[in-house]
Amino acid sequence: MASTGLLARAGSRDMLPAARPWAGFAVRRLGRLLVSLWVLVTASFLMIHLIPGDPVRAALGPTAPTELVEAKRRALGLDEPLPVQYADFLRGLVTGDLGTSLVSQLPVSQVVAQRLPATLVLAGLAFVLAVTVAVPLGVAVGVLTRRGHGRRTELAFTTTSVVLGTIPDFLFGVALVYVFGVGLGWLPVAGASGASAYVLPVLALAVGPAAVLSRIIRVEMVGVVEADYVRTARAKRLPDRTVYLGHALPNALTASLTLAGIILSSMVAGTVLVENVFAWPGLGSTIVQSIVSKDYPMVQAVVLVYGLGVLVVNTLVDVALALLDPRSLIREA
Amino acid sequence: MGRWSTAARTPLGLTAAVLAGSVLGLAVLAPVVWGTSADAVDTGSILSPPSGEHWAGTDNLGRDILARTLVATRLSVLLALAATAIAVLAGLVLGTAPFLLGRRLGRVVTAAVNIAVAFPGLLLALFFATIFGVGATGAVFAIGLAGAPAFARLTQTLVAGVAARDYVAAARVAGVGRLRVLLRHVLPNISEPLVVNATVGTGAALLSFAGLSFLGLGVQQPGYDWGRLLYDGIGAIYVNPAAALTPGAAVLVAGLAFNLVGETVAKALGVGGVARRPGRAPRAVPGLAPVAADEAPRAVGDDLVLDVRDLEVTVPGARGPVRPVRGVTFSVRRGEALGVVGESGSGKSLTALAVSRLAGDLARVEAGRLTLLGTDLTEADGRAHRRLLGTSLAMVFQDPTTSFNPTRRVGAQLAEGARHHQGLGRAEALARAVDRLGAVRIPEPERRARQYPHEFSGGMRQRAMIGMGLMGSPSLVVADEPTTALDVTVQQQVLDLLADVRAADDVALVLISHDVAVVRSVCDRVVVMYAGRIVEDLPAASLDDDARHPYTRALVAAVPDMDTDLEAALPVIPGTPADPGALPPGCAYAPRCPLASARCVEEDPSLVSDDTGHRVACWHADGPAEAATTAAPGEVGVP
Numbered sequence: 001m002a003s004t005g006l007l008a009r010a011g012s013r014d015m016l017p018a019a020r021p022w023a024g025f026a027v028r029r030l031g032r033l034l035v036s037l038w039v040l041v042t043a044s045f046l047m048i049h050l051i052p053g054d055p056v057r058a059a060l061g062p063t064a065p066t067e068l069v070e071a072k073r074r075a076l077g078l079d080e081p082l083p084v085q086y087a088d089f090l091r092g093l094v095t096g097d098l099g100t101s102l103v104s105q106l107p108v109s110q111v112v113a114q115r116l117p118a119t120l121v122l123a124g125l126a127f128v129l130a131v132t133v134a135v136p137l138g139v140a141v142g143v144l145t146r147r148g149h150g151r152r153t154e155l156a157f158t159t160t161s162v163v164l165g166t167i168p169d170f171l172f173g174v175a176l177v178y179v180f181g182v183g184l185g186w187l188p189v190a191g192a193s194g195a196s197a198y199v200l201p202v203l204a205l206a207v208g209p210a211a212v213l214s215r216i217i218r219v220e221m222v223g224v225v226e227a228d229y230v231r232t233a234r235a236k237r238l239p240d241r242t243v244y245l246g247h248a249l250p251n252a253l254t255a256s257l258t259l260a261g262i263i264l265s266s267m268v269a270g271t272v273l274v275e276n277v278f279a280w281p282g283l284g285s286t287i288v289q290s291i292v293s294k295d296y297p298m299v300q301a302v303v304l305v306y307g308l309g310v311l312v313v314n315t316l317v318d319v320a321l322a323l324l325d326p327r328s329l330i331r332e333a
Numbered sequence: 334m335g336r337w338s339t340a341a342r343t344p345l346g347l348t349a350a351v352l353a354g355s356v357l358g359l360a361v362l363a364p365v366v367w368g369t370s371a372d373a374v375d376t377g378s379i380l381s382p383p384s385g386e387h388w389a390g391t392d393n394l395g396r397d398i399l400a401r402t403l404v405a406t407r408l409s410v411l412l413a414l415a416a417t418a419i420a421v422l423a424g425l426v427l428g429t430a431p432f433l434l435g436r437r438l439g440r441v442v443t444a445a446v447n448i449a450v451a452f453p454g455l456l457l458a459l460f461f462a463t464i465f466g467v468g469a470t471g472a473v474f475a476i477g478l479a480g481a482p483a484f485a486r487l488t489q490t491l492v493a494g495v496a497a498r499d500y501v502a503a504a505r506v507a508g509v510g511r512l513r514v515l516l517r518h519v520l521p522n523i524s525e526p527l528v529v530n531a532t533v534g535t536g537a538a539l540l541s542f543a544g545l546s547f548l549g550l551g552v553q554q555p556g557y558d559w560g561r562l563l564y565d566g567i568g569a570i571y572v573n574p575a576a577a578l579t580p581g582a583a584v585l586v587a588g589l590a591f592n593l594v595g596e597t598v599a600k601a602l603g604v605g606g607v608a609r610r611p612g613r614a615p616r617a618v619p620g621l622a623p624v625a626a627d628e629a630p631r632a633v634g635d636d637l638v639l640d641v642r643d644l645e646v647t648v649p650g651a652r653g654p655v656r657p658v659r660g661v662t663f664s665v666r667r668g669e670a671l672g673v674v675g676e677s678g679s680g681k682s683l684t685a686l687a688v689s690r691l692a693g694d695l696a697r698v699e700a701g702r703l704t705l706l707g708t709d710l711t712e713a714d715g716r717a718h719r720r721l722l723g724t725s726l727a728m729v730f731q732d733p734t735t736s737f738n739p740t741r742r743v744g745a746q747l748a749e750g751a752r753h754h755q756g757l758g759r760a761e762a763l764a765r766a767v768d769r770l771g772a773v774r775i776p777e778p779e780r781r782a783r784q785y786p787h788e789f790s791g792g793m794r795q796r797a798m799i800g801m802g803l804m805g806s807p808s809l810v811v812a813d814e815p816t817t818a819l820d821v822t823v824q825q826q827v828l829d830l831l832a833d834v835r836a837a838d839d840v841a842l843v844l845i846s847h848d849v850a851v852v853r854s855v856c857d858r859v860v861v862m863y864a865g866r867i868v869e870d871l872p873a874a875s876l877d878d879d880a881r882h883p884y885t886r887a888l889v890a891a892v893p894d895m896d897t898d899l900e901a902a903l904p905v906i907p908g909t910p911a912d913p914g915a916l917p918p919g920c921a922y923a924p925r926c927p928l929a930s931a932r933c934v935e936e937d938p939s940l941v942s943d944d945t946g947h948r949v950a951c952w953h954a955d956g957p958a959e960a961a962t963t964a965a966p967g968e969v970g971v972p
C-alpha cells in the first residue's frame with residue numbers, strides 16, 4: 001500500500017490502537033507455529049518407533065550378525081527408555097546433531113547442509129516464477145472476462161489452466177524431458193550443472209501451481225470488480241489502472257491467499273518428485289533413496305526439513321494476508 | 334434420476350462418463366485380454382521403439398509396453414480405490430470424533446486435524462511410506478492416511494453445519510445417543526458432498542500412487558502399475574520415449590476421468606459446483622450515444638446543474654436486451670434537492686448511475702441531452718470529463734459497509750481522488766481528508782483517518798462516504814438510498830448532514846429513495862418513477878394534497894404518519910411492480926391501477942406539464958383522490 005509509510009510516520013504519536021491487533025495476531029500465529037513445530041518434531045521422532053518390527057534389523061538386512069544389530073541399536077540410542085530418547089532427540093535438534101546415516105555413516109546434518117541448497121534454489125525459483133506469472137495473468141484475464149465480457153477468452157483460459165493444473169508435476173517433467181531433452185535436445189535433463197539445467201525442473205514444478213493460482217485469481221478478480229468499493233473507486237473517476245490494481249487486486253489477492261498457501265506449500269513437497277525426474281542433487285532425491293535403503297535417521301531429518309519448509313510458507317502466507325487485509329488480524333484464523 | 338441423465342448429457346458429463354467408463358472397462362477386461370501378451374518376453378526386440386507389432390515399443394525384456402499399460406489399469410485403479418477407502422474411513426472417524434467425543438476431546442482432534450491438513454499430502458505419504466515400508470501395501474496405507482486429514486476436515490465442517498440444525502438438536506434433547514444421532518440424522522445429510530469428494534479423492538489417490546510408484550516406493554517388480562511402468566520407462570526415455578509416455582498418458586487420462594466424474598456428480602447434486610453465469614449477454618455498445626433531440630433545448634439558466642433529456646438505458650437481459658429506463662427527462666438547479674422515489678425495479682437507481690456515468694460498460698446509455706454544469710457528458714470521456722465528474726459530482730451509495738475498500742485506510746481512500754484530480758501531494762490530500770472527516774462530524778478525524786473501514790460504525794462510514802464526496806467542490810450530490818442500509822437511529826443524522834451540505838454551499842442534491850417520508854423530509858421537489866418512466870414530478874409540499882397520479886397517491890398512502898392508526902394494517906400497493914422485460918402496451922401501471930380504463934390499457938399516457946411545472950403522466954390525473962387508493966382494480970369504470 002502506497003500510503004502505509006506516510007500513515008505510519010504521521011501516526012508515530014498514536015500507534016497503540018494500530019499496534020494492538022498486530023500483537024494479538026503475532027501471539028496467536030506464533031502459538032500456532034510452535035504447536036505445529038512440536039507436532040512435526042514429535043512425529044518425526046516417533047516415526048522410527050512406529051515402524052512395525054525392528055527398524056535396525058530391517059535396515060541392516062536379515063543376514064546381518066546379531067551383535068552388529070545390537071551395536072547399531074545402542075549407537076542409535078534405541079535401547080534407552082522412550083522419554084530419554086525423546087530428550088536426546090530434542091537436544092540433538094537444538095545442537096544441530098541429527099545423528100548418523102545408517103548407510104553412508106556421514107553425519108546427517110552434513111548431508112542435509114550439502115543437499116538443501118539445491119532444493120531451496122529449485123523451490124525458490126519455482127515459487128517466484130509461479131507467482132510472477134499467475135498474478136498478472138489472473139488479473140489480466142479477470143479484467144478481460146469480467147461480467148458480460150470475453151466468454152471465449154474465459155473458456156480458452158479455463159480449459160487450458162484446468163488441463164495444465166491437472167497434470168501432476170512429475171508427468172509434466174517427463175513430458176518436458178521428452179520434448180526439450182529427447183526431441184529437441186535443447187536443454188539438459190539431468191543434474192544441476194549450469195543455469196540451463198534449471199529451466200526444465202523449475203518449469204515442471206511451477207507450471208501446474210501457476211495454472212491453478214491464476215485461475216483462482218481470475219475468479220476472485222471477476223468477483224471483486226463487481227464489488228461496491230470498486231464502484232466507489234470508479235465514482236472517484238480514477239483511471240482504470242488504479243481501479244483494477246489499486247482497489248480490485250489487493251482484495252482479489254486476499255481472497256486467493258488461503259488457497260495460494262496450500263498450493264505453494266504443496267510445491268515444497270513437489271520438489272521430491274521433480275528432483276527424481278531430473279536427478280536433481282537435492283533433498284528430494286536423498287529422502288527417496290533413504291526410504292528405499294531404510295536409512296531412518298536420514299529420513300527423519302529430511303522430513304523435518306520439509307515440514308519446516310511448509311510451516312515457513314504457511315506462516316509467510318498468513319503474514320501476507322495480514323498485511324493485505326487488516327481485518328484478518330482480528331478475525332480468528 | 335432425472336438430474337443424473339441431465340448431468341450425463343452435458344459435454345462435461347458425457348466426457349466424464351466416456352472416460353470413466355473406458356478406464357473401468359479396461360480395469361475389468363484388460364488383464365483378461367492382454368494378460369499373456371503383457372508378460373510375453375521377446376528377447377528379439379528389447380527396448381524397441383514403436384512399431385507395427387508393438388505400438389508403444391517394448392521394455393528391457395522385450396515386453397509390449399501398450400499391453401502392459403492396459404493391463405496395469407486394474408492394479409492402478411484398485412490401489413487408488415483401496416487408498417481412497419482408507420482415507421474416507423479414517424477421515425470419517427477423525428471428522429466425526431468431535432461430535433461423538435464432546436467438546437474437550439473434540440477440540441484436541443480438531444486441532445490435530447488442522448495441523449495435519451497444513452502439510453501437503455505427498456509429505457504425509459512419504460512419512461507413512463517410511464513407517465509402512467516400501468511396496469504396494471505400504472503405499473496404499475501411506476496414501477490413504479495421507480488423504481485422511483483433508484477428508485476429516487471436510488467431514489468436520491459438514492457435521493458441524495448439520496449438527497447446528499433443529500432436528501439434530503431435537504433428537505439430542507429427546508435423549509437419543511450421539512452415535513445414533515450421527516448415523517441417523519447427521520451422516521445421511523452430508524453424504525452427498527462426501528461422495529463427491531471421495532470421487533475427486535480417488536483421482537488424486539491415483540495420481541499420488543503413480544507418484545509413489547514412480548519414486549520406486551510403491552508397487553515393486555514383478556508387479557506393475559502405471560507409476561512403476563513410468564519408473565522403468567523414464568530410464569530408457571532416450572531409447573524408447575513411448576515406454577514413459579504411454580503409462581504417463583494413462584495416468585493423466587484416468588486422473589482426469591475421476592476428476593470430471595467428481596465435478597459432474599457435484600453439479601448433478603448441486604454441491605460445490607461452479608455456478609454458471611446466465612446466458613450470453615448481448616453485445617452492448619458501451620458508453621453514451623446521443624439520441625437526436627427532437628426539440629430545442631429549453632432555456633438553460635446558468636443555475637442548471639444537471640440537465641437530463643430523454644434518458645434511456647438498455648441492459649442485457651436473459652432474453653435479449655431490456656430497457657429499465659425509458660425516456661427520463663428532468664433537471665436540477667443549484668441548491669435544489671430533488672427526490673426520486675419509486676419501488677425497486679422502477680429504474681430510479683439505474684437513472685442515478687446513468688447520469689453519473691457509473692452504469693457500467695454493459696449498460697447502453699442514450700440521452701437527448703445530458704449535461705453537468707453545462708458540460709456535455711455524452712461525449713467520449715477524457716481526462717477533463719473525469720476531473721469534472723471527480724470534483725463536481727459526489728456519490729453516496731446505499732451500503733457504506735461494502736462501498737469502502739476493506740484493505741485501505743479511510744483517510745487514504747478519501748485522499749485518493751483529490752490527489753488525482755486536484756494535483757494535491759500526499760500530505761496535503763491527507764490533511765484535506767482529515768479536514769473533511771471533521772466537516773462531516775466524525776470525532777477525532779486524525780485518528781479516524783488512519784483507521785480501516787471495519788473500525789468505523791455504519792453511520793460513521795456513511796458520513797465518511799459523504800466526506801469523500803466533499804473532497805472536491807461538488808455542485809451535485811447523488812445519494813442512492815443513503816440511509817436504507819443504516820440503523821434507524823443514525824438515519825436522521827445522515828439525512829441532516831446531507832441537508833447541511835446542501836445548505837452550506839448551495840449544492841444540488843438528487844436523493845434516490847423508496848421511502849416517500851425520507852424524500853419529503855429533505856427535498857423540494859419529487860420525481861416519481863414507475864417502470865422506467867417519470868409518472869409525476871411535483872413539489873414535495875404537494876405530495877399530500879395535490880398528488881395526481883394514482884401511483885404517487887398509493888405511495889403516499891403507504892407512509893405511516895401521526896394520524897395512522899397503528900392497529901390497522903398499512904395500506905400496501907396491491908400487485909407486483911412492472912417487469913421491464915414485459916411491459917404492457919398501455920400505461921405500465923394499469924394492471925395495478927384502481928382507475929384503469931380501456932384507454933389506459935391501450936395507450937401509454939405521456940408526461941404533460943401544467944403551468945406550474947407540475948408534470949404527470951396519467952389519463953385520469955384529475956380523477957377522485959380517494960378512488961385511487963381505496964378502489965380495487967376493475968371497480969372503476971370508464972368515466
Ligand code: SF4
Pocket residue numbers: 882883884920921922923924926927928929930933934938950951952953954
Ligand atoms: S389511470 Fe390509467 S393512465 Fe393513470 S395510472 Fe392508472 S392506468 Fe395509468
